[in-house]
Amino acid sequence: MRNKEKTYNEIVQTAYVMFSEKGFDQTSLSSIASEIGISKPAIYYYFKSKDELIKYLFDKIVQEIQSLTSVELETITTTNFKQNLYQLGEAAISHQEKDVHFNHLFNQYMLLASRDTYYSERLLKIQQDFLNTFYDLLTYAVKINAIKDENILIKSQLLALVFDNITNFILTDMKLDYKKIWIEAVDSVLSGVEHHEQ
Amino acid sequence: MRNKEKTYNEIVQTAYVMFSEKGFDQTSLSSIASEIGISKPAIYYYFKSKDELIKYLFDKIVQEIQSLTSVELETITTTNFKQNLYQLGEAAISHQEKDVHFNHLFNQYMLLASRDTYYSERLLKIQQDFLNTFYDLLTYAVKINAIKDENILIKSQLLALVFDNITNFILTDMKLDYKKIWIEAVDSVLSGVEHHEQ
DNA sequence: GTCTATATGCGGATAGAC
DNA sequence: GTCTATCCGCATATAGAC
Numbered sequence: 117m118r119n120k121e122k123t124y125n126e127i128v129q130t131a132y133v134m135f136s137e138k139g140f141d142q143t144s145l146s147s148i149a150s151e152i153g154i155s156k157p158a159i160y161y162y163f164k165s166k167d168e169l170i171k172y173l174f175d176k177i178v179q180e181i182q183s184l185t186s187v188e189l190e191t192i193t194t195t196n197f198k199q200n201l202y203q204l205g206e207a208a209i210s211h212q213e214k215d216v217h218f219n220h221l222f223n224q225y226m227l228l229a230s231r232d233t234y235y236s237e238r239l240l241k242i243q244q245d246f247l248n249t250f251y252d253l254l255t256y257a258v259k260i261n262a263i264k265d266e267n268i269l270i271k272s273q274l275l276a277l278v279f280d281n282i283t284n285f286i287l288t289d290m291k292l293d294y295k296k297i298w299i300e301a302v303d304s305v306l307s308g309v310e311h312h313e314q
Numbered sequence: 315m316r317n318k319e320k321t322y323n324e325i326v327q328t329a330y331v332m333f334s335e336k337g338f339d340q341t342s343l344s345s346i347a348s349e350i351g352i353s354k355p356a357i358y359y360y361f362k363s364k365d366e367l368i369k370y371l372f373d374k375i376v377q378e379i380q381s382l383t384s385v386e387l388e389t390i391t392t393t394n395f396k397q398n399l400y401q402l403g404e405a406a407i408s409h410q411e412k413d414v415h416f417n418h419l420f421n422q423y424m425l426l427a428s429r430d431t432y433y434s435e436r437l438l439k440i441q442q443d444f445l446n447t448f449y450d451l452l453t454y455a456v457k458i459n460a461i462k463d464e465n466i467l468i469k470s471q472l473l474a475l476v477f478d479n480i481t482n483f484i485l486t487d488m489k490l491d492y493k494k495i496w497i498e499a500v501d502s503v504l505s506g507v508e509h510h511e512q
Numbered sequence: 513g514t515c516t517a518t519a520t521g522c523g524g525a526t527a528g529a530c
Numbered sequence: 531g532t533c534t535a536t537c538c539g540c541a542t543a544t545a546g547a548c
Contacts, residue, residue, distance in 0.1 A: 120513070138429060141339030144541060157544080158514050166542070220428060223421065230418060230485070231336060243488055270498045273490055274476065281479035287428070290441055292471055300468045304502040318531070342523060355526080356532050364524065 124162050126152045128176075131169055136217035139224060140170055174225055174235065180218070181242055184211060185249050189256045197262040198302065201253070205279060205298035212283045219287050250276045264309040271305050322360050324350045326374075329367055334415035337422060338368055372423055372433065375416070379440055382409060383447050387454045395460040396500065399451070403477060403496035410481045417485050448474045462507040469503050 130151050134143045145166055149156045163169040184207070192200055212219060229236035250272040258265045278301040282294045328349050332341045343364055347354045361367040382405070390398055410417060427434035448470040456463045476499040480492045 123513080139339070139425060141337070142429075145543090146541080154513095155515055156542090157516090160543070161513060220425070223425060226486070227337060227418070227421060227425070231340075236487075240487060243486055247488070247490075267498065270491070270494050271502075274495050274498050274502070277476055277479045277483065277495065278472065281475045281482070284479070284482075285475065288424070288441055289434070289438060290445070292445075293468070296468050297472050297475065300465065300472050300503075304469075304472070304506065305498075307505055308502065321531080339523095343525090344523080352531095353533055354524085355534085358525070359531060362525095 123152075123154065123158065126154075127159055127162055127169070128173070132173055132176075132221065133217055135170070135173065135224070136220040140166075140228075171234070173221065174238075177218070177222055177225070178238060178242060181222075182245065184208065185246055187249060187253055189252065192253070192256055192260065192262075194260055194262045197257050197260075198306065201275075201302045202299060205282070205302070206295060208279065208283055209286070209294050209298070212286045216287070219283055223284075223287075246280070247273060247276050250279070261311065263306060264311065266309050268309075271309070275301060275305055321350075321352065321356065324352075325357055325360055325367070326371070330371055330374075330419065331415055333368070333371065333422070334418040338364075338426075343367075369432070371419065372436075375420055375423065376436065376440060378416070379420075380443070382406065383444055385447055385451055387450065390451070390454055390458065390460075392458055392460045395455050395458075396504065399473075399500045400497060403480070403500070404493060406477065406481055407484070407492050407496070410484045414485070417481055421482075421485075444478070445471060445474050448477070459509065461504060461509065464507050466507075469507070473499060473503055 127148065130148050131143070134148055134151065137143075145159050146156045149159055159169070163172065187200070187204065225235055226239065229239045251269060254263065254268045254272045254275075257263045258268060278298065282298060285292065286294060325346065328346050329341070332346055332349065335341075343357050344354045347357055357367070361370065385398070385402065423433055424437065427437045449467060452461065452466045452470045452473075455461045456466060476496065480496060483490065484492060
């Protein structure tokens with residue numbers, strides 16, 4: 117009972133790392149097994165096929181993304197709105213630095229999506245949610261009078277694109293000051309619509 | 315002689331499409347051969363291995379990128395500077411819509427880069443060139459007095475990130491108004507540094 | 513639950529005929 | 531140049547013992 121759960125977790129964790137580093141096709145179940153120190157058929161006790169293991173990890177990643185990009189609108193005020201946006205970016209950048217495998221794996225699922233509707237349907241929904249997060253945030257900011265209601269849709273999409281590609285660029289080993297870029301993005305996009313009390 | 319060149323081009327073209335659609339590992343040389351209507355060993359007459367074919371296509375893509383992101387600074391003036399930036403984005407969006415395989419394939423090379431220095435070294439250079447294009451453009455704009463010299467480095471990187479991710483998002487089938495997003499990006503980023511003659 | 517042994521198939525690559 | 535035939539290795543997956 118104890119061991120069963122332990123082996124299961126080891127398979128999931130090892131697959132997560134190896135798939136992200138070598139890719140699905142270049143990572144055989146044998147190599148995962150030997151990395152853990154078990155035999156290949158042992159994996160089949162927990163997952164009925166390689167594809168099922170790949171799909172299982174996909175579900176885990178989907179959950180992770182949803183929790184990462186969610187925002188509690190109720191906590192937003194006129195004064196802390198901009199800070200909240202800054203922090204959203206910083207949190208994503210920190211997460212990316214902590215878990216380098218995350219985006220690598222995610223990018224592989226993006227490629228799978230182009231030839232498997234199982235993934236494309238779910239990813240489209242995630243991406244829509246992701247865009248909506250920014251749109252809802254700006255809409256809420258309008259509602260509480262933090263910003264003016266000008267071009268909010270496009271501005272939210274622009275912020276989402278920057279946010280998303282920052283995490284991608286981190287993978288490429290380009291050493292840029294991503295936090296500064298994100299701050300510049302927020303400042304630039306909002307500069308035209310901020311209310312200036314004077 | 316005639317046929318030799320024809321077969322060669324068919325291999326390159328078919329591989330380009332199939333690799334982008336199915337991925338390198340999921341596209342066997344046999345499947346490429348049968349798609350063309352030749353036998354597998356015929357491919358080996360032109361390319362000594364599958365890896366060599368993959369690398370050959372990489373070189374083609376690298377050339378394409380370099381020509382796409384190059385800008386003739388000499389033609390830039392104070393009045394047409396912003397228009398030039400707009401057009402840079404429009405050209406990329408149009409190109410992406412014409413050749414959907416291009417970015418799919420490029421993304422696969424990005425993944426290869428994480429486990430093969432042959433690709434990572436070259437891609438790092440491309441990405442650096444890409445960032446420099448935007449930096450040079452803004453620097454030149456400062457020189458000809460089109461914009462003020464404030465935070466130019468970060469602003470150029472921000473524009474590059476948006477530019478790059480627009481082409482990625484087009485692949486995901488999200489139907490956004492990418493041209494508007496790009497215009498908003500240019501306007502937002504430059505709004506703080508433009509010279510307003512009045 | 514985890515093992516050894518094995519079935520089965522497909523991949524890259526080459527030999528050698530035409 | 532392009533073919534048929536073939537080698538070799540490794541992949542997924544399963545049977546069946548412990």
